[in-house]
């Protein structure tokens with residue numbers, strides 16, 4: 576079948592020591608120091624062994640990964656997967672099955688009031704792993720924005736109670752800080768989100784976009800271990816000036832451990848910013864999608880497409896894979912995920928690294944030519960293949976701006992003129 580990796584069964588009768596053997600591929604797992612022509616053996620839902628030329632006769636199923644790139648299942652640090660009860664949410668599993676994302680960090684779709692349903696009806700039944708950053712606003716992202724415009728929704732005592740009862744799934748706090756989310760109340764929501772993150776002892780992820788507030792006001796409230804998402808935005812709070820000089824406060828924080836995360840989305844990835852930052856020698860720490868009802872329609876599309884943009888910007892394949900596996904797992908303080916280290920859960924993705932002529936676009940539709948892209952061919956969770964299933968239709972409110980509509984597959988896209 577085109578676009579998928581073959582799975583075949585070995586002959587019965589032989590004693591087997593592996594449930595599945597992924598054979599013949601190129602393993603890329605820089606976080607675990609695993610790289611090269613290696614086979615990956617799986618037993619009881621965990622990685623049993625990663626080594627060259629493992630014995631195929633010892634496996635019940637063999638996945639032929641010849642010519643493919645074998646990675647840990649991708650970890651997407653900025654997603655919205657609270658389908659049906661929030662403005663932004665997509666359904667995780669069908670997208671996981673075609674993109675290789677096995678762990679989703681949902682960032683702030685849920686606030687305290689909507690948390691119980693997120694946990695029970697979305698996270699628990701999901702095959703792919705979903706963790707969350709709790710929105711500092713109790714109403715979360717039910718609507719497109721304005722979640723902080725009423726400061727009464729920053730109920731820190733309630734949020735602390737919810738976090739303490741759900742520390743298995745809630746890994747941090749989220750605050751979107753821009754002119755529409757705060758709408759007239761200034762930087763106060765971020766001060767309160769800072770207090771909440773300190774009270775529960777978890778990282779704070781802050782989004783930046785169109786100010787006010789200013790980037791300086793945001794920077795003053797960030798700490799090492801926190802995450803600045805939309806780090807390559809081209810909007811007014813951007814972290815590089817028009818002369819190509821990165822913001823000194825952000826760079827100082829970054830050196831001390833502030834995590835710079837892409838969060839592409841529909842409004843937050845600018846080729847001009849990315850090229851200026853890379854020219855200044857600053858690579859993002861994490862490459863995430865900010866996938867949601869709108870971004871999934873393009874020009875973001877999905878995490879592999881976002882990773883492909885960075886491959887074509889000059890990052891190496893191991894650099895890109897590390898930024899979507901072990902690096903985001905570390906940012907989530909879950910170093911057990913995003914790795915093929917023996918003993919880890921057997922979340923595995925296989926990709927084809929296709930060569931061709933592609934046009935990739937940033938959120939303002941600025942085009943760049945590319946010559947390679949990553950296409951997911953197989954996704955496994957706990958050692959089981961995640962079957963591809965149809966995706967739910969987009970929500971009635973999911974229309975994207977006119978000028979972003981009609982974006983086509985990067986292989987079909989053409990430059991104007």
Ligand SMILES: [Zn+2]
Pocket residue numbers: 653654655682838840865
């Ligand atoms: Zn987002």
